[in-house]
Amino acid sequence: MNPIHSLLESFYEETTPKRGLPAAAYKDTEFWRAECASVFTRNWICVGFAHELQSTGDAVPVTVAEHPLLLVRNTAGEIRAFHNICRHRCLTLVDAPKNVGKLIRCPYHAWAYDLDGQLRAAPHFGGANAHQADGFDRKKNSLVPVRSHVWNDWIFVNLDGTAPDFDEYSAAIQSHLEGMNWDKLNCIGTLDFGEIACNWKFIMENFIEPYHVQFVHASTTDQPLEDHYTIIDGNCMGSAVDLEEEIGTSGSLGVSSRYLTLYPNFILGRYFPDQLGVYLNIPTGPGTMTQKRALYTTEGQTLTQDEVEGLKKLWWDVHKEDHEMTERLQLGRASSISDEGGVLSPAWEDSVRAFQEMVARDVTTAGQN
Ligand code: FES
Ligand SMILES: [Fe+2]
Known part of the structure; x- marks a missing residue:
């Protein structure tokens, strides 16, 4: 059994x-x-308070089901959730709440993502002053988003994306x-x-x-x-x-x-x-x-x-x-x-x-x- x-x-x-x-x-x-x-993957999990992300660029890391996540307030004023993992060598990107400015920059080799998770820079990846490399597609190396929903002051994520819509889930x-x-x-x-x-x-x-x-x-x-x-x-x-x-x-x-x-x-x-x-x-x-x-x-x-x-x-x-x-x-x-x-x-x-x-x-x- x-x-x-x-x-x-x-x-x-x-x-x-x-x-x-x-x-x-x-x-x-x-x-x-x-x-x-199961429990923390397929359901809506409360992971943060929206009031802790007041300004554009505010970022709060949180780990759910052993998955480091990052909550970020983007330039449109929305709260987004991503896996807090650099797509280069998979370092955790942000280790404490802070304002990251306009870009989430990895401390290891300075890859930089915008507040919607798009990879904007991978400096010298192809060699000194060569920021491109054969076969390397920046778009495919953006931060991995996590399904999220903000209900009043409360930020929820659904890791596997299969939970019902939040309104239905919380009826x-x-x-x-x-x-x-x-x-x-x-x-x-x-x-x-x-x-x-x-x-x-x-x-x-x-x-x-x-x-x-x-x-x-x-x-x-x-x-x-x-x-x-x-x-x-x-x-x-x-x-x-x-x-x-x-x-x-x-x-x-x-x-x-x-x-x-x-x-x-x-x-x-x-x-x-x-x-x-x-x-x-x-x-x-x-x-x-x-x-x-x-x-x-x-x-x-x-x-x-x-x-x-x-x-x-x-x-x-x-x-x-x-x-x-x-x-x-x-x-x-x-x-x-x-x-x-x-x-x-x-x-x-x-x-x-x-x-x-x-x-x-x-x-x-x-x-x-
Ligand atoms: S691990 Fe992030 S830039 Fe290298
Ligand atoms: Fe009590």
Whole structure:
């Protein structure tokens, strides 16, 4: 049997309650590679914030499924995505966010590409002062584009080009965001958490189950468990809390909220009446990922600097509380006790199971489209 299929045997056993994914799904290189070849390749992956590429020539590198990519704002003002690989000897072109000016220049032999990826110069390639060579076609050596889509402030890529159009792909999450006036979306700050020592799925699963909130976020939230419910709507999984009235004290969260994901890695929190938070989750290996959070207002309100700082502090603390748990979930996967994945609450973690079933379906069909 295919090793990934046999690894998932315990996951597919009919048990009550259901089990979670086996430990190997969170730590094995083989499982990670299968995710790279399926989950992160055939779906729309959120890879960046458009607000980090404000000006023409701004370039941000990001690695997805072990493929170094480059996001660039071109002269037409559009964000484009390319493989961040020089077509000469395949060096990674840009290694840190920067403004490249009009040309993306390779540091090794100075090949230069314009902001639409066209190769403009390959100096001395044919000999001293001979910038051409027999059979060498510049057009065939341009940067390799990656299918991309910008939804509001969020940049998505689809590596293999086979995902449905983004509007179709994101229809479910969009239906849970009805009434949003996207024109008023305003980023008021970004938090950079750097590397988190856990598999990316723990962060997703943690976000879409409301079970932990009252215990882990006791000091940062005021949202009673009984007011929560889970959401499972195609590739949009999450949870919600509906409150009659705002009950948050200053410095804690106590408003009606929607915690929504777009499979596989996009996370959006909507906090009524007027705020939004979006996580940029980049898986970097079986046991590591990076994360940022952008904070938005949605109704055009203006906040004082103190209010912004207060929100940043609140969200920093909430994320850190979650990271402590997800890193300990990772540590737990070193033990054979976790081989079969633990059990999932039928009331609060059915959304987690739905997410895991999507991952399981993708990895068992890696290489097929
Ligand atoms: S590797 Fe880029 S110019 Fe040589
Ligand atoms: Fe949490």
